Every structure is written in C-alpha cells, then in structure tokens.
Amino acid sequence: SQLSYAKYGKDNVRLYKVDKNEKTGVHTVIEQTVCTLLEGEIETAYTKADNGPVVATDTQKQTIYVLAKQHAIDPPEQFAATLGDHFVKTYPHIHAAHVKIVQHRWTRMTIDGKPHPHSFFRDGEEIRVVESVTRENQGVEIKSKIEKLLVLKSTGSAFYGFHRDEFTRLPETWDRILSTEIEAGWKWKTFQNVNEVKDVDFNGAWQRARDITLKIFAEDDSASVQATMYKMGEQILADVPLVEEVDYVLPNKHYFEIDLSWYKGLKNTGKDATVFAPQSDPNGLIFCTVARK
Numbered sequence: 001s002q003l004s005y006a007k008y009g010k011d012n013v014r015l016y017k018v019d020k021n022e023k024t025g026v027h028t029v030i031e032q033t034v035c036t037l038l039e040g041e042i043e044t045a046y047t048k049a050d051n052g053p054v055v056a057t058d059t060q061k062q063t064i065y066v067l068a069k070q071h072a073i074d075p076p077e078q079f080a081a082t083l084g085d086h087f088v089k090t091y092p093h094i095h096a097a098h099v100k101i102v103q104h105r106w107t108r109m110t111i112d113g114k115p116h117p118h119s120f121f122r123d124g125e126e127i128r129v130v131e132s133v134t135r136e137n138q139g140v141e142i143k144s145k146i147e148k149l150l151v152l153k154s155t156g157s158a159f160y161g162f163h164r165d166e167f168t169r170l171p172e173t174w175d176r177i178l179s180t181e182i183e184a185g186w187k188w189k190t191f192q193n194v195n196e197v198k199d200v201d202f203n204g205a206w207q208r209a210r211d212i213t214l215k216i217f218a219e220d221d222s223a224s225v226q227a228t229m230y231k232m233g234e235q236i237l238a239d240v241p242l243v244e245e246v247d248y249v250l251p252n253k254h255y256f257e258i259d260l261s262w263y264k265g266l267k268n269t270g271k272d273a274t275v276f277a278p279q280s281d282p283n284g285l286i287f288c289t290v291a292r293k
C-alpha cells in the first residue's frame with residue numbers, strides 16, 4: 001500500500017477581532033471560525049513515523065492568531081489568501097494550503113433609532129463561508145458562499161406539468177408555500193497572488209449575491225426550485241464579472257396541507273388552506289451550477 005493523498009491542520013479555530021475607531025468611538029467586530037489544512041512533502045510523517053516535516057496543527061493555530069493581529073481579516077477572502085500565502089511561502093516543503101473561514105453574523109443593534117457604537121446581536125444562523133486553496137506558483141482559488149439563510153414565501157410558487165406515471169401521487173399545484181435554506185456559492189477566477197486578491201471587492205460581491213438571491217426568491221413567479229435557482233445564478237454571473245461560475249444547493253422544505261374536513265366539514269385544503277404541517281423530512285434537494293458560455 002501507499003499514501004495516495006494527505007493534508008492536515010487545525011479545524012474550528014475561533015477568532016474574534018475588534019476595530020476601535022478612536023475618533024468616533026465606534027467599534028466594529030468580526031467573528032470567524034477558521035480551518036487550515038496543509039499539503040506537501042509530509043508523507044514520512046504517515047509512513048515512517050517521522051514528525052520532522054510536521055508543522056504542528058497547534059503551530060497553524062498560533063499562526064492564524066498572529067496573522068489575524070497583523071493583517072486584515074475582513075474580507076474573509078483576503079484573510080484566507082493571506083493565510084494560504086504565508087504557509088506556502090514560509091515552509092519550503094509545504095506546497096499547498098487549504099483555508100476555510102466561516103464568518104458569523106454580529107449585526108449592529110439599533111437603539112432608539114440609532115446604530116449603537118459597540119452592541120451587536122446574532123440575527124440568524126446564516127453564515128458567510130470562504131474556501132480557498134493556495135498552490136505554490138499556481139495562485140489562489142477562492143470560492144465564496146452563503147449558507148443557512150432560511151427563507152419562505154407563502155405564495156408565488158407553483159409546481160405542475162411534471163412527469164407523471166404509475167408511481168406519481170403528487171398533485172399539481174398552482175399556488176404553494178416555498179421554503180428553503182439557501183446554500184449559494186460563487187467561484188472566482190484564479191488569482192495569481194495575494195496582492196491581486198487585495199484589489200477585489202469581495203464584500204460588495206457578497207452583498208450583491210445575497211440581494212439577488214432574496215430578490216429573485218421573493219419576486220419570481222416560481223415554476224419550480226430548479227427554474228428559480230437558475231435565474232439567481234444567471235443574475236450573479238451578469239453582476240460580478242470576476243466570478244466564473246455560481247452554484248446553489250437548495251433543500252425543498254415542504255409544508256403539507258392538513259385536511260380538516262373530518263371536523264364538521266371544516267374547509268382547509270386548496271384555496272381554503274391556512275393551517276399547514278411544516279415537514280422536517282423528507283425534503284427535496286436540488287443542485288444547480290450556472291457557468292459562463
């Protein structure tokens with residue numbers, strides 16, 4: 001047998017950084033969870049119990065904190081590229097570095113109608129995710145993501161005209177609840193180095209991708225999850241030139257009608273349906289990647 005592939009590092013490195021504007025007294029906070037994984041000439045650590053090549057995972061953790069102190073961690077794409085560049089440049093035997101950063105939401109409180117200078121709340125489990133791979137002399141690949149953004153619309157969604165056969169029981173519907181948990185990803189062109197990354201408006205792209213996703217979800221007269229998610233991907237490609245492809249993974253979180261006619265003929269189906277049973281499982285799961293022609 002042989003070692004066919006290996007990478008290792010520290011996962012779940014939690015990081016908080018505050019920027020304190022001395023003039024205005026306004027604090028800005030960012031919280032991230034970082035994972036770094038290194039590839040390179042490390043096989044003897046696995047095959048010969050030789051720890052010589054091992055940049056310890058604890059060393060990787062310490063490095064994350066030091067570089068977070070010395071460099072910007074916002075946008076997370078830039079911090080990921082900074083970390084990847086450091087590991088590949090610092091250790092001759094390390095030839096690639098994978099970095100994943102999850103950024104959590106601390107939204108500034110509005111108190112008495114005014115943004116509070118140093119108080120924040122966690123408005124939802126939605127996360128912003130960055131996955132990067134820095135390869136020695138090959139630049140840095142970056143994918144940005146939105147995950148766990150739970151949405152629902154109470155109408156504006158239909159599903160009819162689908163294939164029917166002897167296994168089909170699902171009735172067609174022209175008006176249904178649509179709920180999903182957005183997982184959206186956009187893959188950037190390969191950047192040649194960390195300096196090229198510094199010039200990119202990643203935060204603006206994240207805002208555009210999020211706004212486009214919510215607007216199309218809300219406004220599309222949806223024929224299916226498939227049709228609506230394709231429109232989202234098309235629009236992001238149109239709006240963000242440096243993005244090469246966009247993908248979505250959307251669970252269809254079903255809300256079933258409840259027939260209450262057994263109770264004194266109570267009408268609660270079709271156009272009379274107002275009380276529904278949200279379903280934890282099973283769920284539809286729809287994948288889509290939209291690329292430039």
Ligand SMILES: O=c1[nH]c(=O)c2nn[nH]c2[nH]1
Nearest residue numbers: 159223224225226252284
């Ligand atoms: O939007 C939908 N797409 C599907 O493929 C599907 N299958 N059942 N319900 C569905 N809804």
